Amino acid sequence: MNNHGKMITARSVLALSLGILALALLAPVAANAQVTVRHVVVTVGPVSGPGVTALYCDTGTTCPGGVQVWNLGAGITLTGTQTLVLTQTGTVPVIIDGGAPGGNFDTSDRVRANQPTAVCSSTSPCAVTIQLDTGSGLTTVYSNSGPNPINGGNADTGALNHHEEAAYQQVFAAANYTLSIGYADNEHGCPPPIGAPNCFPNPFNGTLGTTPATVFIGAGLGASGFCPTTTPPNCFDAGVLLITGINVVRSLPGRMTGGGSVFTTAGVRVTHGFELHCDRADLPNNLEINWDGGNNFHLTTLTSVTCIDNPAIAPQPPNAGFDTYIATGLGTCNGLPAAISFVLTDAGEPGTKDTAQFNITGGCTLTVSGKLDKGNQQAHND
Numbered sequence: 001m002n003n004h005g006k007m008i009t010a011r012s013v014l015a016l017s018l019g020i021l022a023l024a025l026l027a028p029v030a031a032n033a034q035v036t037v038r039h040v041v042v043t044v045g046p047v048s049g050p051g052v053t054a055l056y057c058d059t060g061t062t063c064p065g066g067v068q069v070w071n072l073g074a075g076i077t078l079t080g081t082q083t084l085v086l087t088q089t090g091t092v093p094v095i096i097d098g099g100a101p102g103g104n105f106d107t108s109d110r111v112r113a114n115q116p117t118a119v120c121s122s123t124s125p126c127a128v129t130i131q132l133d134t135g136s137g138l139t140t141v142y143s144n145s146g147p148n149p150i151n152g153g154n155a156d157t158g159a160l161n162h163h164e165e166a167a168y169q170q171v172f173a174a175a176n177y178t179l180s181i182g183y184a185d186n187e188h189g190c191p192p193p194i195g196a197p198n199c200f201p202n203p204f205n206g207t208l209g210t211t212p213a214t215v216f217i218g219a220g221l222g223a224s225g226f227c228p229t230t231t232p233p234n235c236f237d238a239g240v241l242l243i244t245g246i247n248v249v250r251s252l253p254g255r256m257t258g259g260g261s262v263f264t265t266a267g268v269r270v271t272h273g274f275e276l277h278c279d280r281a282d283l284p285n286n287l288e289i290n291w292d293g294g295n296n297f298h299l300t301t302l303t304s305v306t307c308i309d310n311p312a313i314a315p316q317p318p319n320a321g322f323d324t325y326i327a328t329g330l331g332t333c334n335g336l337p338a339a340i341s342f343v344l345t346d347a348g349e350p351g352t353k354d355t356a357q358f359n360i361t362g363g364c365t366l367t368v369s370g371k372l373d374k375g376n377q378q379a380h381n382d
Contacts, residue, residue, distance in 0.1 A: 035177040035245055036075040037084060039133035042239070044107050047125045047145045052118035054110035061138075067092055067104050067113060070217045078177065078214065080247030083203050087184055087218035088238035103221060107239035108152030108164055108183070119156035126151040130171075130179065130241070139339075141172040141179055141359060143367040146265035149183045149201075150239040160225055161189050168201045168242050171369075173343050173357065175306045175326045178244045184236040189226035201240055208234075213242070252307045252322040253382050254278045256344055260375010262356050264368045268292050272356060274299075274344070276325060278307035282382070287329070287342075289358060289366070297338060297360055299331040307379075313347050320379035323347065336363025343369075344377055351376030 039061045045053030055066025070086050078084055091101030092113040102111050109117040110126065120126035127145040131138040147153040149166035156162060168180035182201030186208070190199035199208060205220075206212030220234035227235035259273030274287040280302035287299035307322040325344040332338055340360045347353035354377040357369035 034077055034079045035134050035174075035243070036077040037072060037132060037134060037243055038075040039072070039131075039138055040070060040086060040241070041131040041138060042105075042107065042150070042241070043129040043131075044110050044120070044126050044151060047127045051124065052110050052112070052115070054107070054112050056105055056107070065112070067111075069104050072217075076215050076217075078243065078245035080245050082214040082245045084215045084241075084243040085204060085213035085218065086241040086243075087204075088221070088236060089217060089219050091221060101221075103236070103238050105238040107150045108156045108237075119158055120151040120154050121156050121158075122154060125154040130181075132179070132243075134174075134177070139341075139359075140361050140365060140367065141174075141341075142181070143365065144171070144265050149181045152183060159188075163188055163190065164237070165190060165199050166201065167198075168240075172359065173326070174246075174328075174341060175304065176246050176248050178246065180242040180244070182240040182242065184238050184240050187225040187227045187235050187237040200236065201242070203242070204240070205234075248306060248308075251278055251305060252309060254307055254320050254322050254380055255282070255382055256307075256325045256346065256377060256379050258344075258346075258351070258354075258375065258377035260351065260354070260356070260372035260377070262358075262368050262370040262372060264291075264366075268368075269373075270358070270366065270368050272358070276302070276305075276327070276344075277382070278305055278322065278325070280305045280327075287331075287340075289360070291366065295334060295364055295366070297331055297333045297340065297358075297364070297366070299329050299340065301330045302327055303330060304328045310345070313345060320346070320381050322379055325379075333360055333363035333366075338362030338364060346377045346379040349376070 040058045042056040056069050057063035058070045058072045059068045088103040088105040092104045094102045095116045128150045130142040152164045164183050165185040166183040168182040170180045172179040184200045186199035200210050202210045203213040204210035205216050222233045223229040224235045255277045257275045261271045270291040272289045285302050289297040306326045308324050309322050310324045313323045323346045328341045343357040345355045354372045360366040
């Protein structure tokens with residue numbers, strides 16, 4: 001109960017009941033939101049030109065030339081705060097070390113069955129694309145050609161003691177879940193002692209100081225490299241996906257206006273301008289996004305909207321009651337049909353802490369997120 005509620009005195013049963021009812025109606029209510037992860041595809045390939053491309057999929061997805069890694073059954077359902085971790089689940093034979101098996105999600109080596117490895121390095125950098133199906137078919141939620149945990153920071157030297165462990169980095173947010181990526185590595189010798197907790201991102205499988213994920217789909221291998229024999233086997237050299245459910249609160253009223261620029265990992269400036277309502281039936285709802293090469297996205301229809309007050313964001317007055325706008329929509333990109341998911345925040349004036357995240361698929365593709373450069377986003381009361 002808030003401070004106002006604590007000041008209400010029980011002068012009568014009726015007055016107390018009415019007060020409690022009023023407070024309940026005013027408080028944001030968590031919806032019975034959940035996300036079901038049905039299919040996953042991870043692609044690790046050359047940034048440009050020909051080269052080795054590795055494909056990793058769930059067992060229910062056709063994966064030509066790739067490796068089927070995760071058995072998701074009919075889908076893994078997460079409610080708010082529950083976690084799903086996806087990492088290596090077994091071995092595949094590879095043409096190194098006389099055909100010795102390697103982990104089936106060794107993304108920094110682009111491991112493929114019965115194929116030579118091709119490390120992601122400064123001279124042969126890898127681009128990473130992640131697609132998720134949470135009910136609307138496979139959709140690209142992350143695409144990055146720069147250093148990131150899945151490609152080992154594009155810094156693999158091939159040395160037996162080259163460390164690749166990496167903590168989680170959040171790379172995508174929807175209304176009901178977030179996606180983070182990391183890397184688990186105790187095969188190459190973690191900082192002493194061998195097998196220290198930071199070999200694995202957290203949460204993981206509950207070993208070496210990690211918190212067990214709600215659902216962990218992975219399996220350690222036997223002794224390998226600098227990783228000692230353990231029971232059960234617990235050696236990892238693998239990328240890691242972390243999907244976390246979000247408690248979605250009832251959407252708050254209001255609208256958001258503004259715009260600015262954010263930059264892709266390749267340094268491309270992406271500019272946007274908008275006027276958007278928290279009730280998608282309220283008009284107008286306009287969003288324009290432009291970036292290098294004459295690319296343009298034009299929003300035609302909002303398909304979902306959630307406006308929330310994120311307690312981690314505290315903009316200076318005037319306070320509109322919400323600070324985060326989460327939405328999906330349809331439109332055109334370069335004149336062709338396209339879909340978009342996006343998140344906009346108002347973190348106060350002068351706008352340098354405001355953030356924008358856009359993911360466009362269809363007529364063109366764009367994945368970008370970051371703090372605004374030369375812009376401002378303002379939440380308003382209706």
